[in-house]
Amino acid sequence: MNILLLGSGGRECAFASKMAESRHLSQLYIAPGNAGTSTYGKNINLKLTDFEGIAAFVLKNNVEMIVVGPEEPLVKGIHDYFLERSDLSHIPVIGPQKEGAQLEGSKDFSKQFMIKHGIPTAAFKSFSKASLEDGLKYLETQKLPIVLKADGLAAGKGVLICETLEDAKNELKAMLADAKFGEASSTVVIEEFLTGIELSVFVLTDGKSYKILPEAKDYKRIGEGDTGLNTGGMGSVSPVPFADAKFMRKVEERVIIPTIEGLKKDNIPYKGFIFIGLMAASSADGKEPFVIEYNVRMGDPETESVIPRIESDLIELFMGVADENLSEKELKISPKFAATVMIVSGGYPGEYLKGKTLSGIENLRNSVAFHAGTELENGVVKSNGGRVIAITSLQDNLFDAVQNATADAGRIYFDGRYYRPDIGGDLM
Template identity: 45%
Template structure:
């Protein structure tokens, strides 16, 4: 008898996870809540609100769900794992307290400082102290400076400011704009770290941690990493920014100290832990933790995973990860996000999408902000879908991906044409 699995989420990450889980011989039935038109190809979409824990619990009990896999960060930070585990159900995802590594920048920075995990110098301010923050930043007169909303802001609560005027503008936004809500009640001001960014994804059962893969994300909306931060405009994996020795340093100086310290704090970390890193001239430093797979990095990583994803998720939930191996193929993968023009601010929805069926075998289209109406797939979000291609080299993977990108059409389609380009400087391609 296989496992009944409930996957929570509705984005491109969850479509990639649904596709990967559905390949498992261990699977009986896969439910996705609420899912999207893409996830419906791999399981049964269920109309559940992620904030309605009681409705999720009732569904799990009615359908005899064996394992709940939580895709996005918000329900994790709100404590869904604790809620379900206290009622006797298996969950893949960290506890509410462990998820504070992403849910609170202040918590994460203080945790790293206490445990000598390399990161940026920082200071924190409550909402009433933003004038004080501005005064301190002006006095130091060291730019760029990084401003972060303490809580969850969908990847849009981080600002890299080049001048005092920009600091003042962003502080006013954080203080007055409704789009940040309680996330901006506390402000974290960090030194700007110079180097190349990279993301390392680890699966942990609280005691054992294993690297799944490593990637490079492209957060800014504009070519050449310009403009506003987004949830991510594309990614590629593996990133040659991280060589074998650097990965060993990251494991020794960042990953193991993090997992060990959480365990010693009687707060074991179970789930995916995303280490957003800056590779500086002094070595790796943590930019941020995320308590789940990155989106869109997940879409570039999972097609390379040769191990059974469901088997790994179950082992992490059962604290038997030490008995499993993580195997990755030797291909490069590039993921390009197709967005609605105007994202991450204002954009139009409801545009018909064509060309999905024309994408080549071996490439992937993962739905994100889409909906189905009268047999047609329409845009329904800022980040609409992800196109993933592969190759024996990074250059080949990039070329193959952009060939597929051209096949998909919708009015107001926007994408960056330079995803993966900065990785080419580290290769012989």
């Protein structure tokens, strides 16, 4: 079949590499793609929110499935757009409809959903511009540090951890009264700060049944030892050593099943990925899972560690989602460890350099490269984003995976490049 994959990051490059192995694939198109995705299919210059342009391309090129990588087209309703058009409604879209996408598109919606269905999460309360004074008074009653979350999509920048009451009040005013994050912060969720270790759990569902994909841990801070500014992610590892069978059983029973059943009870159709951001908090009975957030797509850079561990045909799993018979499909996961090191541009996550020539990709010894912020210019790979390229190694143990990914990251060069040499070190 002909498939259109939407997106341009490392996540989409990892998807493309796996989909290209499938016996079901005739032609893979990636829109807009990057320098790496062009290895696995044909890049198409389409905007992710140009639904009419995407529809025209799909009809002209006999595309039989759409796989949506990032959240924005889902939150804006690309799945609904296809369902509403009689000439497109037969083409399956892997990714939830607009209502289900609210799990990521609205922090308040997702928190209300968790409370309604008994899913463990941090205590919270939501406020708007009209209730700003109530929000300021509420902050005075809360423990510090405290978390402020913009309700809508804010390009990964809408979550603030405030250490002092003064800082929390100033930020709440900035978000609600001054629209710090635009429309995204017209509502703000004030949330209890949880302590523990974060990890990401990924589920693929057809709305009836589900498959639990490999879990991963990502590293968000720019500096070694988890210091400095937050980023989109500087690397990841999978599996996560502390997420043993006992912990994952708790995750399935307390989080995954109530989430899937909650969607059914609320009559919210859902076909696609659910990314569950968890905090593993310590207790007398071991680690306890609390949901920090839902996302309605795979994570990045977690995908670059998760996909190499999936041994099954990815397109066959997507067909199971489309046909609502996912329970009949086999999910085979490698017992090996994957480690991903993200190489970023100088200046990232602030203003960063672009247009730098990459060299050394052909010198990787025990890793694969998943392109993120790259483009081809007259056949030369150039940097075109903050996170430029992800280096992933799949090995028998975590130590070897980390060592090989880090060593191979050092073999790639471009002006101002930077990567964290300590990814996975805290887990060994």
